Structure formats: structure tokens, C-alpha cells
Amino acid sequence: MSRWTVKETLASLQRRESKPSEWTKRALDRIREADQRIGAFLSVDEERALTAARQMDEVFEDGGAQAQGALFGVPYALKDNLCTRGLRTTAASRILENYIPPYSATVADKLAAAGGVLVGKTNLDEFAMGSSTENSAFQLTRNPYRLEAVPGGSSGGSAAAVAAGMVPFSLGSDTGGSIRQPAAFCGVVGLKPTYGRVSRYGLIAFASSLDQIGPFTQTVEDAALVMNIISGHDPLDSTSAPVEVEDFTADLAKGLAGLRIGIVRDIPQEGLDSQVREAVEKAVEAMRGAGAEVVEVELPHSQYAVATYYLIAPAEASSNLARYDGVRYGRRADADTLLELYERSRSEGFGLEVKRRIMIGTFALSSGYYDAYYRRAQQMRTLIRDDFNRAFERCDVIVMPTTPTPAFDIGAKTADPLQMYLNDIYTIPANLAGLPGISVPCGMSAEGLPIGLQMLAKAFDERTLLRAAHAYEQIRGDVIPAPVLEG
Amino acid sequence: MDFETVIGLEVHVELKTDTKIFCGCRTNFGAPPNTNVCPVCLGLPGTLPVLNERAVDLALKAAMALNCRINREAKFDRKNYFYPDLPKGYQISQYDQPIGEDGYIEIDLGGQRKRIGIVRVHLEEDAGKSMHAPDGTHTLVDYNRTGVPLIEIVSKPDIRSPEEARLYLEALKSIMEYCDISDCRMEEGSLRCDANISLRPVGQEAFGQKTELKNMNSFRNVQRALEYEADRQAQILRAGGTIEQETRRFDEATQTTVSMRSKEEAHDYRYFPEPDLVRLHIDEAWLARIRATLPELPLQKRDRYIRELGLPEYDAGVLTANRAVAEYYEQVVAAGADAKQASNWVMSDLLGYLNTTGQSIDEAKVRPAQLAGLIAEVGSGRISIKQARDVFKAMCETGKDAPVLIKEMGMEQISDESVLIPIIEDVIAKNPKSVEDYRNGKEKALGALVGQTMKATQGKANPAVVNKLILERIRP
Incomplete structure (x- = not known):
């Protein structure tokens, strides 16, 4: 089966070779047939999706089509930490097991207005805390390329759903690599936009100063199409930037000539798989061959990024997750006193990793420790940002691996949280600096697992980022086979 | 031993905005429970605060009226603690960069002016209201008040008596009302006051150990609670005891203060900068706009x-x-x-x-x-x-x-002498006895003559004119 893209879906509708409900049915059929093995979805709303798609059929038959929206008739999935009115939203946590939001996230409203058809909500690590989707309270998600392997995380469900051809695109959220890392593991494109580019309103917060929503797609061009819809200032999110939304497809065809590609001289090498290193080096050579100028840059403070991240993100999370107290919504334990209500609801409702991060964050913010931990982490964050500012004086795009290794096996790292955290060593700096980053497949390991190439650009320079990524994708060619689930 | 009382007050004032500080819900008092609420002020997962600029306007106005230095770069912080009336598990407040710092209020002490220093004025959101069932079986929470904008005004420990404390509160309330910042209705909770009080021997520089007083719902009760607490502390100190650092609650029924929690139970609020809001840049134009709205205080x-x-x-x-x-x-x-x-x-x-x-x-x-x-x-x-x-x-x-x-009402006064003279001369002619009495020194007799004249004019004659005209005629 060839890869299911947004672009082809739209083109087929444009040519009137198909009608919207056929695409939604295709998504639902594929989910029914494959998701028992993959476990990408936490909920699928067939009824709602088909009703919406059939209504679109009527509009479509009346002659309207593209005028109805730039994604008219295209099915998609949302990570289950994005609120959807009337549709259960759990963040893969027991504490929100039966939570039905009364409002929708801004991105969901925007996609609906553009004619997208939501088919379901995808699995994740509980509250987006994790790198393998193994921290979901409800189910495992498997890597479509190897069912024994993880899909990455925390947006593992969204990545696997696109990789397995269940939907042509999905949205995830990226706090320390949670879009780019699963995209790399599942052989798809994953974009984390600049912090402030996409409204966070309706994204169940993990770490507010790092979280950003972005798309999973089969191609860079599709990512640009989705970005055109979901970007822009939102009056409901003060941290969404009042920056004009450009056409992200505008520069795609400009190619690599004249672009300066930065490679990081002092990148941490420890734990970097040789197959990954070789695939990235090959990609850089290919870009040089296509006219890019390759320069060396330095990011001296990036070695502290993981430590910095594991203070700031848990600190914010410890506060963001305080609202889950059993009082107003979500899981409420039986208790005789208020303190018991809090303790039991939260003990029963949160999983181990979430509890671990709440503890770390609470500690980091505590009186007497704040200066030693949280404040120093913020100072380091500034230094990391300054590193990037200097580096981007010398280049337009920085290239590095998305992850140190291809997808690891289920259970391989669950006993050692530190090993799990180190998986995000290359993705975390972009979150700390607020920069846009993308992962594009760049090869396959000997074991048949995809390898991701990460590119980073200046804040709000997604156009250049997408241009470089698209150009690379063209010269890379068709070397990433679609997963064979039946195998 | 004689003691000097040292008092500092923390006053919360609800700002008179139409809508809440971080969402569009209304702020009117007395609405049915949980009707002025939305996903944002209920702290539902995924919601974000958006600052109501009108609340900043009023906070700036208050800081100016209280003679504060305005922080041109202010920011918001999260104050973390668990309580059912606090739906996010943290209150959005201001920690180290409040709207205003280092101001004062002048009070009038029997003709003498005294300045009470203000440490800071900061902007924050109010919490909801818990209503405990009388039988103790359950608690209901009303979130209407959640997210109503508040300013907290913290005084320096410059207050030296419970009476000064009351005068400070009256002056503060008056300023807030003048500036149209708040209704300051203590009975509706739009002004709330906590107090810190300690004693020290007269002449001693260092402060004594303080206690914090809560739950005072009128200016009078603030004064009474402080009076009681000053007495209580003095008795302990005179008996050679020491004051415990603790929070005490004023009990209206007994007019005393009772222990609520000790220092060991104090919260660690784990303040940190609120990542969901951008920093507040207050430029000169904004300041000028607010300054122009300040009335004469x-x-x-x-x-x-x-x-x-x-x-x-x-x-x-x-x-x-x-x-x-x-x-x-x-x-x-x-x-x-x-x-x-x-x-x-x-x-x-x-x-x-x-x-x-x-x-x-x-x-x-x-x-x-x-x-x-x-x-x-x-x-x-x-x-x-x-x-x-x-x-x-x-x-x-x-x-x-x-x-x-x-x-x-037919009460136009007759002051025209040409009208009054004939009437008066008639009265004098008809009352020779009174004239005689007056001339013999009975001052009261004049009143009788005036009364007759008033009667003759149905009370419309101008008494002063009548007085003058009669005297001119009967003075010996």
C-alpha cells in the first residue's frame, strides 16, 4: 500500500474521483483492521466521524469542495491530551479516565473549521510524560515496523496511526521531543513548531513553557499544509505569538542551493548508535551535494540540556497537575477527610512516572532548594538559547540525529528512567530554546527500523525549516518502505 | 513593664471590574452558586488565563493612590497550595515583582498626621467560597468568586495601636472608594483584613514575636481582635512567658482570638513565575492614562x-x-x-x-x-x-x-417694613401692659409682642425685622 498523504487526498477530491465519506471510511476500516495489533487509538468515534463526513458529501455533491476549507474531507486523529468537546479526553491517565471536556482545543476547532474529520484520539504516555508510550495507563502502542518495539513517545499513538496508514495526519504535542522522537521511530515526518506558533488552548498542560502542538504526516509538504491551518495567534492563549501566519508551502520548492546547513561539532556522542550517525552523515553529504553549504557550529551548553529540562519540566508539571484533586472532576476516591480525598485520588489516579515527576518538581521548587535547582536551571536555559542564537548567525538550519538510536523494544528501558530520559538528548534543546524542529526519515537500520534526521531553525522560521526538510526529502528518494503489518 | 504594640495589616480588596481577571465571567456579588463560571476559572484541563487589562488599570490606580513606586516590569507567579476552593491547585499572584512597592497612607490622629508605610500592592485572583454543612458531613464549594481580581495591600509594621489600625483601614477604604477601585464591603468580602501583631518593651528597637490574626469581618472587629490579642500577649509576657509564632482566628461570639495553626503547619507555597502569562510591561503612556483618572484624595x-x-x-x-x-x-x-x-x-x-x-x-x-x-x-x-x-x-x-x-406652603416671609409697621403699631396699641412690663425691665415682654405680631401675620413676618421695629418703638 502506498503512503496515504493529505495532498493526494485533497487532489482526489478536487478531481472528484472520490467523496469525503470514502476517506473517513477508509480511515475507520484501516483502524478496525490494524489497530488491534498497534493500539494507537484510545477512542474512535465512528458515529460522529461518519455523520460529519456524510454531511460533507452533501456539500460536496452540491458542487462546493475546496471552498469549504483547506482540509475539506481529510480524516485525522488527535493525541488524547487535546480537549474535544463531548468526546472523552484522558491524557492516558486513570485520573481523567471518564473525563468529557465541555470545550474543544483551539487546534481542534481550527481543523474542524477547515473541513478536517476527527476520527479518534490517540494513545500517549500519561500526561505526555515519557518517550515510549509505555506510561499510558490504558494500553501499549506498538511500532508498526516492529510490533515488539515501542513507537516512541509521548505522542506514540499519533505517530503510529500515521505510520500504519490509519489517518493521513495527526496532531501531537512536543515538550522535550514528544513529536520528533516518535516520528523518527515510526518513519514519519513530525514537526514541533516554534513556541508560541500554535495555540496551546485546550492542550492538557505538562510543562507550559515547553509544550507545543504540531503535526505528524507522511511528507514535509503535508506538514506545511497542516501548519497553515493550526498556526496563529489565539486570544485564548497569551503565550501564542502575534505573528502573521505565512503560507508554509511557499518556499518548499526553493531547494537547498544557498542554504547554510550547520552541523554541531560538540554534539554528545555517548550512546549514539553508529547506524544513526552514518545515516545522518549521509544525509548531510546529500544536502551538500544538492548545493547546501555545510558549516560547523557549537552548542557548548547542550550537554546540560537534559538536566535542565528535568528540573524545569517537572517543576511546571508539579503545579499543572495540582488541579487533579478529586474535587471537581476526574477520579475521586472514597475518603473520610479532605486530606484522604487528595491522597487517595492522586495515589490511585496517577501512574509511577507522573508521581516521580511531581515529586522531582515539588522538590525543585521547595523553599531552600529553589535557588539551587529551579533558578539555576532557568539560567542554564538562557545559556542554551544564547548558544543557538550564536549558531544561527552562521547557518540557517542545524542538522543532527533526532534520537541516539532507532526504536528500542518494549520493556527495554522501563526499569531505568535515566536511560529513558537520555533518549531525548537531541530533541530537548529545541524545547528549552523555543525553536522549531522537524524529524524527517533518513534511512533504515539493519533491523528494518526507521532513522530520523532532525533539523532545527530560528524561532518563527518554519518556512526555511520546511524548505530544507522538503528539499532533503526529495533528494533522499523513496528509501523508507511503508511498514508491512501483516508480516 | 510597659509594652509598645506593633501592628502590620494585610488587606485584600476586590477590584470593581465587570469581568474576572483571567476570563470573561461576570463578577457580580450574590449570583446563584456556580453560575458565574467557565472552563477557565474552573481550571479545567487545558485552559489558560488571559489577563483582563482593566484589572491592571485598577491595580495601578490603587498603587498610585497609595503613593507606591510602580514596577514597570511586573510579572505573575503561581502560589501553590491545595484547597477545594482553589480549582487549579495554585493561585495566580505576584511574588517578587508586584505592581507597586514602598508607598504610604496618611492617617489623622486627633489633628496629627501619621504616615503608615505600604510594603507592596500586588494583583492576584480570588479563590472560591467553601460552605461547610452545619452537621459536618460535607462541604459545598461556590466558584463564582474564583478569579475575581484582588489587590493585596501589605502595610509596614508602622501601626502602634488597635485604634490606629482602624483609622488606617478607614483611610484605605476611603481612598479605594474615591478612586472607584472597590466597593470595600467587608460584609460581602470585597475587603478582607489579616493582621500581624507583636509587643515589645517601650524603648526596645527589635520586634517581638508576632502572631497573625484572621477572620475579622468588620473594622470594629479588627480593632477588638487586636485589643484582645495585645492584652493576651502582654499578660503572657508579664508572666514571663513567650509568644508562639502562630495564626489565630478571631471568634466573634466570645470576642477572643483562638489558635488556628502553628508555624510548623505553615505552607511552602513554592512560588515560581507563571508560564501561561507573558510579562507585564507598563509603559509611560499607560501610567499617564491612569494618572489622569486619579481624583483628589x-x-x-x-x-x-x-x-x-x-x-x-x-x-x-x-x-x-x-x-x-x-x-x-x-x-x-x-x-x-x-x-x-x-x-x-x-x-x-x-x-x-x-x-x-x-x-x-x-x-x-x-x-x-x-x-x-x-x-x-x-x-x-x-x-x-x-x-x-x-x-x-x-x-x-x-x-x-x-x-x-x-x-x-404659604410661608413667604414678610420683611417689608412698610407692610409690617402698621401691624406692629396696632399690636403695641392693643398691648399697653406688655409695653409697660418691658420698660420696667421684663425682657420677656418683648417676646409677647413679637408673638402677637407673628400671629397677626400667620407666622410670615420676618422675626428679625419684627424685633427691630418693635424695639425702635418701645425702647425707653
Whole structure:
């Protein structure tokens, strides 16, 4: 089966070779047939999706089509930490097991207005805390390329759903690599936009100063199409930037000539798989061959990024997750006193990793420790940002691996949280600096697992980022086979 | 041993905005429980705060009126603690960069001015309200108040007596009302006060151990709680004991303070910068816009009434205690009334009438120009002051102008001597006994003659003129 893209879906509708409900049915059929093995979805709303798609059929038959929206008739999935009115939203946590939001996230409203058809909500690590989707309270998600392997995380469900051809695109959220890392593991494109580019309103917060929503797609061009819809200032999110939304497809065809590609001289090498290193080096050579100028840059403070991240993100999370107290919504334990209500609801409702991060964050913010931990982490964050500012004086795009290794096996790292955290060593700096980053497949390991190439650009320079990524994708060619689930 | 009382107050004032500080919900008091709520103020997963600029406007205005230095770079922080009425598990407040710092309020201590320092004025969101079932089985929470904008005003430990504390609160309330920042209704919770109090031997520099007092719901109770607590601490210290650092609650029924929690149970609020809001840059234009809305403040006004209008200090104090009263008074004077006459009328007659009827000054049917008109009628001698009081009552009830009522009530005063002389000569002729008595030194006899004249004119004669004309004729 060839890869299911947004672009082809739209083109087929444009040519009137198909009608919207056929695409939604295709998504639902594929989910029914494959998701028992993959476990990408936490909920699928067939009824709602088909009703919406059939209504679109009527509009479509009346002659309207593209005028109805730039994604008219295209099915998609949302990570289950994005609120959807009337549709259960759990963040893969027991504490929100039966939570039905009364409002929708801004991105969901925007996609609906553009004619997208939501088919379901995808699995994740509980509250987006994790790198393998193994921290979901409800189910495992498997890597479509190897069912024994993880899909990455925390947006593992969204990545696997696109990789397995269940939907042509999905949205995830990226706090320390949670879009780019699963995209790399599942052989798809994953974009984390600049912090402030996409409204966070309706994204169940993990770490507010790092979280950003972005798309999973089969191609860079599709990512640009989705970005055109979901970007822009939102009056409901003060941290969404009042920056004009450009056409992200505008520069795609400009190619690599004249672009300066930065490679990081002092990148941490420890734990970097040789197959990954070789695939990235090959990609850089290919870009040089296509006219890019390759320069060396330095990011001296990036070695502290993981430590910095594991203070700031848990600190914010410890506060963001305080609202889950059993009082107003979500899981409420039986208790005789208020303190018991809090303790039991939260003990029963949160999983181990979430509890671990709440503890770390609470500690980091505590009186007497704040200066030693949280404040120093913020100072380091500034230094990391300054590193990037200097580096981007010398280049337009920085290239590095998305992850140190291809997808690891289920259970391989669950006993050692530190090993799990180190998986995000290359993705975390972009979150700390607020920069846009993308992962594009760049090869396959000997074991048949995809390898991701990460590119980073200046804040709000997604156009250049997408241009470089698209150009690379063209010269890379068709070397990433679609997963064979039946195998 | 004699002790000096040292008091600092923390006052929370709800700002008079139409909508909440971080969402569009209304702020009106007394709405049915949980009707002024939305996903944002309920802290539902995924929601984000958006700052209401009007709340910043009012906080800036308050900081200026309290003589604070304005922080041009302010920011918000999260104050983390668990409580059912706090839906996010943290309160959005300001920690190290509040809107205003280092100001003061002046209070009047029997003619002496004293400055009470203000440490800081910061902006934050209010919490909801817990209602505990009397039988202790359950608690209900009303989130209507959640997200109502508040400012917290923290005083320096400059207050030296419970009475000064009350005067400080009165001055603060008056400033807030003048600036239209808050209703300051303690009974509705739109002004709340906590107090820190300690004692130290007279002459000692270092502060003693303090206790914190909560749950005082009127200015009077603040004073009483502080008086009780000062006594309690003095007794302990005199007996050689030490004061525990603790939070105590004022118990209205017994008029005492009782321990609520000790220092060990104090919260660690884990403040950190609120990542969901951007920093607040307050530029010169914003400051200028707010400065332009600052009215003359109560003490300035009071000084001006004494200096420029020649009012006694007492009058100036009463008239300026409330901005609406002061504005009313100024309009009476602007309409041409004598300043002192106007003060008498407003202070005793108007405020007295409003007090009995329970009306506010804005509801009074007598408008300032009409009161000035009445005062003019007395001044011209058309009616007596006694008649004027009756006319005023009628004005209060009907809202009609004084001249109209004077006619309707048939009380136009006769001051015209050519009209009065024949009547007076007639009275003198008919009462030789009284004339005789007066000439023999019985001063009271004059009153009888005046009374006869008034009777003959159905009370319309101007008594002063009548007095003069009779005396001219019977003086020995």
C-alpha cells in the first residue's frame, strides 16, 4: 500500500474521483483492521466521524469542495491530551479516565473549521510524560515496523496511526521531543513548531513553557499544509505569538542551493548508535551535494540540556497537575477527610512516572532548594538559547540525529528512567530554546527500523525549516518502505 | 513593664471590574452558586488565563493612590497550595515583582498626621467560597468568586495601636472608594483584613514575636481582635512567658482570638513565575492614562476645605469621608451657597435625612443646586431657618424647588417694613401692659409682642425685622 498523504487526498477530491465519506471510511476500516495489533487509538468515534463526513458529501455533491476549507474531507486523529468537546479526553491517565471536556482545543476547532474529520484520539504516555508510550495507563502502542518495539513517545499513538496508514495526519504535542522522537521511530515526518506558533488552548498542560502542538504526516509538504491551518495567534492563549501566519508551502520548492546547513561539532556522542550517525552523515553529504553549504557550529551548553529540562519540566508539571484533586472532576476516591480525598485520588489516579515527576518538581521548587535547582536551571536555559542564537548567525538550519538510536523494544528501558530520559538528548534543546524542529526519515537500520534526521531553525522560521526538510526529502528518494503489518 | 504594640495589616480588596481577571465571567456579588463560571476559572484541563487589562488599570490606580513606586516590569507567579476552593491547585499572584512597592497612607490622629508605610500592592485572583454543612458531613464549594481580581495591600509594621489600625483601614477604604477601585464591603468580602501583631518593651528597637490574626469581618472587629490579642500577649509576657509564632482566628461570639495553626503547619507555597502569562510591561503612556483618572484624595480634599473654604476640621472630615458626599457638597457651594451654611445643611439635614430613610446620596431627591436655592431663600430673609427645615423635608419628599414649595406652603416671609409697621403699631396699641412690663425691665415682654405680631401675620413676618421695629418703638 502506498503512503496515504493529505495532498493526494485533497487532489482526489478536487478531481472528484472520490467523496469525503470514502476517506473517513477508509480511515475507520484501516483502524478496525490494524489497530488491534498497534493500539494507537484510545477512542474512535465512528458515529460522529461518519455523520460529519456524510454531511460533507452533501456539500460536496452540491458542487462546493475546496471552498469549504483547506482540509475539506481529510480524516485525522488527535493525541488524547487535546480537549474535544463531548468526546472523552484522558491524557492516558486513570485520573481523567471518564473525563468529557465541555470545550474543544483551539487546534481542534481550527481543523474542524477547515473541513478536517476527527476520527479518534490517540494513545500517549500519561500526561505526555515519557518517550515510549509505555506510561499510558490504558494500553501499549506498538511500532508498526516492529510490533515488539515501542513507537516512541509521548505522542506514540499519533505517530503510529500515521505510520500504519490509519489517518493521513495527526496532531501531537512536543515538550522535550514528544513529536520528533516518535516520528523518527515510526518513519514519519513530525514537526514541533516554534513556541508560541500554535495555540496551546485546550492542550492538557505538562510543562507550559515547553509544550507545543504540531503535526505528524507522511511528507514535509503535508506538514506545511497542516501548519497553515493550526498556526496563529489565539486570544485564548497569551503565550501564542502575534505573528502573521505565512503560507508554509511557499518556499518548499526553493531547494537547498544557498542554504547554510550547520552541523554541531560538540554534539554528545555517548550512546549514539553508529547506524544513526552514518545515516545522518549521509544525509548531510546529500544536502551538500544538492548545493547546501555545510558549516560547523557549537552548542557548548547542550550537554546540560537534559538536566535542565528535568528540573524545569517537572517543576511546571508539579503545579499543572495540582488541579487533579478529586474535587471537581476526574477520579475521586472514597475518603473520610479532605486530606484522604487528595491522597487517595492522586495515589490511585496517577501512574509511577507522573508521581516521580511531581515529586522531582515539588522538590525543585521547595523553599531552600529553589535557588539551587529551579533558578539555576532557568539560567542554564538562557545559556542554551544564547548558544543557538550564536549558531544561527552562521547557518540557517542545524542538522543532527533526532534520537541516539532507532526504536528500542518494549520493556527495554522501563526499569531505568535515566536511560529513558537520555533518549531525548537531541530533541530537548529545541524545547528549552523555543525553536522549531522537524524529524524527517533518513534511512533504515539493519533491523528494518526507521532513522530520523532532525533539523532545527530560528524561532518563527518554519518556512526555511520546511524548505530544507522538503528539499532533503526529495533528494533522499523513496528509501523508507511503508511498514508491512501483516508480516 | 510597659509594652509598645506593633501592628502590620494585610488587606485584600476586590477590584470593581465587570469581568474576572483571567476570563470573561461576570463578577457580580450574590449570583446563584456556580453560575458565574467557565472552563477557565474552573481550571479545567487545558485552559489558560488571559489577563483582563482593566484589572491592571485598577491595580495601578490603587498603587498610585497609595503613593507606591510602580514596577514597570511586573510579572505573575503561581502560589501553590491545595484547597477545594482553589480549582487549579495554585493561585495566580505576584511574588517578587508586584505592581507597586514602598508607598504610604496618611492617617489623622486627633489633628496629627501619621504616615503608615505600604510594603507592596500586588494583583492576584480570588479563590472560591467553601460552605461547610452545619452537621459536618460535607462541604459545598461556590466558584463564582474564583478569579475575581484582588489587590493585596501589605502595610509596614508602622501601626502602634488597635485604634490606629482602624483609622488606617478607614483611610484605605476611603481612598479605594474615591478612586472607584472597590466597593470595600467587608460584609460581602470585597475587603478582607489579616493582621500581624507583636509587643515589645517601650524603648526596645527589635520586634517581638508576632502572631497573625484572621477572620475579622468588620473594622470594629479588627480593632477588638487586636485589643484582645495585645492584652493576651502582654499578660503572657508579664508572666514571663513567650509568644508562639502562630495564626489565630478571631471568634466573634466570645470576642477572643483562638489558635488556628502553628508555624510548623505553615505552607511552602513554592512560588515560581507563571508560564501561561507573558510579562507585564507598563509603559509611560499607560501610567499617564491612569494618572489622569486619579481624583483628589480624601485627605487632600479635607485640607483644601479647611484652607480654601474655611471649614472647621470636623466639617471637613465628615464631608470628605465619602466621595459622593464631598462631590454633592462641592456642587452646593458651586451653585453659590455659603461654604459653612452648605456644610451645615449637608452634614446635619441631608445626611440625617438619608440616614433615617436609608437612601444613598445619589438617590436623594434634593439635588445640590436645589439645596443651594433653599439656602439662598434663608439668606435673603424670605423664609426663616425654621421654615426652611420644613421646606427641606418637603423637598426631600417631592424633589420640588424651594421657591415653589415656599409658595405652596404659604410661608413667604414678610420683611417689608412698610407692610409690617402698621401691624406692629396696632399690636403695641392693643398691648399697653406688655409695653409697660418691658420698660420696667421684663425682657420677656418683648417676646409677647413679637408673638402677637407673628400671629397677626400667620407666622410670615420676618422675626428679625419684627424685633427691630418693635424695639425702635418701645425702647425707653
